[in-house]
Amino acid sequence: MGIALFTLGGTISVSGGADRLSGADLTAAVPGLAELGTTLEVQDVEAVPSANLTVARMLDVVDAASKAISGGATGIVVTQGSDTLEETAFVVDQVWPHAQPFVLTGAMRNPSLAGADGPANLLAAARVAYSPAARDLGALVVFNDEIHAARWVRKTHSTSTATFASPNAGPIGHVVEGQVRILTRPARQDGVPGRAEPADLDATRVALYTVTLDDDGLLLEGLADTHQGLVVAAYGGGHVPSALAPVLGALAERIPVVLTSRTGAGSILRTTYRSVGSETDLLGRGLIDGGFLDPYKARVLLRLLLATGEGTDEITAAFAQHH
Incomplete structure (x- = not known):
């Protein structure tokens, strides 16, 4: 053919x-x-x-x-x-x-x-x-x-x-x-299981929130009532203003929240910084490590996973492939 x-x-x-x-x-x-x-x-x-x-x-x-x-x-x-x-x-x-x-x-x-x-x-x-x-x-x-x-x-x-x-x-x-x-052959990763149907995609809203200087987090209020997931495009290796840390932690108790970097390259850190709002603090509050995925791809992946009915453990495992 x-x-x-x-x-x-x-x-x-x-x-x-x-x-x-x-x-x-x-x-x-x-x-x-x-x-x-x-x-x-x-x-x-x-x-x-x-x-x-x-x-x-x-x-x-x-x-x-x-x-x-x-x-x-x-x-x-x-x-x-x-x-x-x-x-x-x-x-x-x-x-x-x-x-x-x-x-x-x-x-x-x-x-x-x-x-x-x-x-x-x-x-x-x-x-x-x-x-x-x-x-x-x-x-x-x-x-x-x-x-x-x-x-x-x-x-x-x-x-x-x-x-x-x-x-x-x-x-x-x-x-x-x-x-x-x-030149190089990266190993294929596990994809998203199942087929996301149009109705499930329409019912699955995943927000992308980019952290900015002097951010007050007002746009995050009520987000768990309107969205099924959230991707955070954080500073550097996964950092946010300290005032946002408890807000994101509270959201992560209700919906999957994926932590990514807004920089365009590099991965989320895990253990380098420990202050409130650092990557260690945020991951400890239940945010999911987005690894090397940029915010846009992380949003695609999270939406597909939610639309196919995957739970928190499966979502975490899917993102772990990108660490």
């Missing part, structure tokens, strides 16, 4: 004005695809800004991709907008059960601009999806001839074509002279 290509819109498909390119238009504009040695079976899912994508929509794409694999596809490529790609890739990574590569890509410059990067990114993504070397790596993001694991990749710049990076690990591979070169 070849590679199954699913298009979801985004900059890569914007031809200028309000016009959108179909998957057939996209592939026709990519030199080198004909020499790939396989075919691309295109499915135009929908053309929307990635800000309008949802977890439920991505789970539908995963279901369609799984059917394509059952039908003989050697790999999956998804094109979408770059704004939410780091989160959608992580959603896929948590539920993708197959050895075949699931590759997400897009563009930073639309096809009407000089130096449009979409064709090169799509060709590189197709090469990765077709490569035996990329099997058993879960969901991957391919941009700028770099291959990133979904669990680590971040969008780090608002306009640069080199926006995607993995601050904690670097790319796990590159596409060089048309060849896929995998």
Whole structure:
């Protein structure tokens, strides 16, 4: 069957004005695809800004991709907008059960601009999806001839074509002279068990709270009455103003509260600092260690776990894989 290509819109498909390119238009504009040695079976899912994508929509794409694999596809490529790609890739990574590569890509410059990067990114993504070397790596993001694991990749710049990076690990591979070169093979992690249904996702609200200077915590009041979980993007290695510590501790008695760092790289500490509001204090109050996960991915994971009915012990174990 070849590679199954699913298009979801985004900059890569914007031809200028309000016009959108179909998957057939996209592939026709990519030199080198004909020499790939396989075919691309295109499915135009929908053309929307990635800000309008949802977890439920991505789970539908995963279901369609799984059917394509059952039908003989050697790999999956998804094109979408770059704004939410780091989160959608992580959603896929948590539920993708197959050895075949699931590759997400897009563009930073639309096809009407000089130096449009979409064709090169799509060709590189197709090469990765077709490569035996990329099997058993879960969901991957391919941009700028770099291959990133979904669990680590971040969008780090608002306009640069080199926006995607993995601050904690670097790319796990590159596409060089048309060849896929995998430099390191991170072990696949246990994903989220079960399938989160749309109604369960709609009923599962997880807040993301970023701690800021002179923070009074007013926005946290009543949160346990409206949300089923909370992710805290704390200072540095997991620190908050001392006045917030008892507030977060009280919330953790009612709903899962995951502690992450707002810095964009590095993990939560565990035992370095011991003052009120430090990582040691917060973890002692029942907050869950988010490890190396950034706040955005931690929110994705916590919501999926809650929507599939996982309890506190299972949630803690799932986050422990990211320590």
